[in-house]
Amino acid sequence: MAQVSSIADEQSSQSITLRIARYNPEKDNERRFMEFNVPYEKWTTVLEAILDVKKHFDHSVAVRYSCRQATCGSCGMIINGKPRLACFTKISELDSNVVTVEPMNNFPIIRDLAVKFERLFDTHHKIKPYLDRDDTELTSDAKEFMQSPEELEQYIQFANCIKCGLCNSACPTMATDSSFVGPQALAQAYRYVADSRDKGKDSRLKIIDDSHGIWRCHFAGSCSQVCPKGVDPAMGIQLLRGYMLGFRS
Amino acid sequence: MRESTIMKIHYGTALAAVALVAVHILMRMTMNFADSLEYETVLANYKFIPYAIMLELILVLLSVHGFNGLRVILLELKQGRLYEKAVSYGCLAAMFGLIAYGSRTIIMTNMGMV
Ligand code: HEM
Ligand code: SF4
Ligand code: FES
Numbered sequence: 001m002a003q004v005s006s007i008a009d010e011q012s013s014q015s016i017t018l019r020i021a022r023y024n025p026e027k028d029n030e031r032r033f034m035e036f037n038v039p040y041e042k043w044t045t046v047l048e049a050i051l052d053v054k055k056h057f058d059h060s061v062a063v064r065y066s067c068r069q070a071t072c073g074s075c076g077m078i079i080n081g082k083p084r085l086a087c088f089t090k091i092s093e094l095d096s097n098v099v100t101v102e103p104m105n106n107f108p109i110i111r112d113l114a115v116k117f118e119r120l121f122d123t124h125h126k127i128k129p130y131l132d133r134d135d136t137e138l139t140s141d142a143k144e145f146m147q148s149p150e151e152l153e154q155y156i157q158f159a160n161c162i163k164c165g166l167c168n169s170a171c172p173t174m175a176t177d178s179s180f181v182g183p184q185a186l187a188q189a190y191r192y193v194a195d196s197r198d199k200g201k202d203s204r205l206k207i208i209d210d211s212h213g214i215w216r217c218h219f220a221g222s223c224s225q226v227c228p229k230g231v232d233p234a235m236g237i238q239l240l241r242g243y244m245l246g247f248r249s
Numbered sequence: 250m251r252e253s254t255i256m257k258i259h260y261g262t263a264l265a266a267v268a269l270v271a272v273h274i275l276m277r278m279t280m281n282f283a284d285s286l287e288y289e290t291v292l293a294n295y296k297f298i299p300y301a302i303m304l305e306l307i308l309v310l311l312s313v314h315g316f317n318g319l320r321v322i323l324l325e326l327k328q329g330r331l332y333e334k335a336v337s338y339g340c341l342a343a344m345f346g347l348i349a350y351g352s353r354t355i356i357m358t359n360m361g362m363v
Contacts, residue, residue, distance in 0.1 A: 177325040209253045211324060211333070244253045 073164035132200025158191035167223035187233035
């Protein structure tokens with residue numbers, strides 16, 4: 001096990017074993033784990049611990065991150081068995097002396113903790129993630145599209161999605177059905193269908209009414225358990241089904 | 250057929266089956282459970298037309314529901330154009346096969362062939 005020495009080391013009284021999954025699909029046959037002893041404070045996040053390892057011991061660890069504040073959706077990974085944002089997970093909250101980090105499930109691995117997002121972006125794009133209507137509020141004589149607080153309430157929770165993919169990583173259907181549209185895209189389909197300014201409801205419902213569309217969700221609910229932004233994709237899916245079964249219009 | 254239409258049928262057949270299977274179980278409670286399976290009782294049931302129609306309906310409902318459920322499982326197991334076509338038509342054929350085989354028993358009994 002490698003000992004990470006850092007400035008924090010001198011002040012910190014606590015440390016954990018950070019196990020990082022290493023895998024390069026171009027070279028390796030299987031995943032292996034490297035262990036590092038990392039000091040931490042009450043506020044140290046898993047991402048900071050990984051960056052500590054990169055800085056002081058092994059800079060070749062591949063990890064994607066940007067904002068460090070649960071906004072960009074880059075740092076999703078499996079932390080102690082559960083899909084989480086590394087920048088939004090404090091080591092102290094994990095209640096464990098060993099912290100294991102692995103790449104997200106249901107995503108192809110680029111290297112180590114970094115995964116490919118093509119499928120998520122494709123399915124997201126497929127459901128038309130924009131206001132679908134012929135007129136525009138961008139011309140000089142046009143009025144802005146007004147919306148009441150009640151109308152905003154209908155979808156605003158679903159607009160918090162940061163496209164981190166944790167929901168898709170947790171979904172059991174995603175694991176076996178390579179054509180499934182997935183909870184992230186379905187939640188976004190609901191977000192636009194429920195927006196009073198949008199006129200694309202029928203075409204959007206048609207897109208997800210496919211043999212690998214909305215009906216392949218079996219109410220496992222794991223997507224909503226792992227979402228770091230409280231989006232609740234499982235509820236969005238059930239609300240969308242309401243439109244398709246004639247309970248909502 | 251639209252996937253939503255298929256799934257409406259899937260949920261509808263499940264609900265209808267719950268109702269009809271409940272009637273079916275109530276009818277069986279009119280006698281000892283073991284007597285239900287006596288040769289003469291089975292024949293009499295099939296010859297009692299309203300009850301025979303209900304059994305036929307349960308057969309159709311559960312065949313449609315069960316084979317569509319199987320189609321869903323198989324579609325999620327593996328993907329590919331040819332495979333998915335084979336699954337859809339295979340399940341449809343198996344469904345009609347089972348309904349035909351079950352109906353044959355009821356019809357043969359009613360026609361006095363057993
Ligand atoms: C009468 C009581 C029944 C009810 C209320 C019922 C209800 C349901 C529902 C709601 C689903 C969809 C689940 C989902 O999408 O996740 C389902 C799926 C399924 N059902 Fe039934 N069902 C019943 C009986 C049966 C029977 C007797 C069979 C076997 C012949 C059967 C075979 C299946 C299969 C294979 C699936 C697909 C598996 C799945 O989607 O999880 N069901 N059923
Ligand atoms: S719904 Fe939640 S878990 Fe899924 S991509 Fe959006 S923010 Fe991430
Ligand atoms: S680094 Fe942006 S969400 Fe974690």
